[in-house]
Amino acid sequence: MKARVHITLKPGVHDPQSKAIASALKGLGFGGFDDVRQGKYIEIDLADSDRASAERIVKEMCAKFLANPVIENYRVDIDAT
Template sequence: MKAKVHVTLKRGVLDPQGKAIGHALQSLGFDGVDDVRQGKFIELDLAETDRAAAQKAVESMCQKLLANTVIEDYRIELAD
């Protein structure tokens, strides 16, 4: 089973990298971009075949390593 994890900064947390991207877009002439928020995308190939168990395992990975839950949120998508 595959798991896709999206890790993004919590709403309201300053995103200097997003700010830099927005700025670069502007200087390249892409007008009309009001705000940019960036994050990271992690793809996991899991041996687990049970959906609930996989969800639980990835949750735990997110809590312990993949996301810094003090400033980041995460979203998990499972696919067979």
């Protein structure tokens, strides 16, 4: 069972890395986009075969360590494969 975790900065939090990516893309001649947001992506291979318990554990990992809940949002998707 695989957990996919997306961690992004909360809206309103200053995000210079995203601004740098947007500005570099424009500098390279790419237009046609309004906004860029960057974040972290973490894949965890879980031994647990129970979906609900896996989700609970990964959310606890996020709240305690993987994300900073003050400035970051996280999303946990559990994949059966």
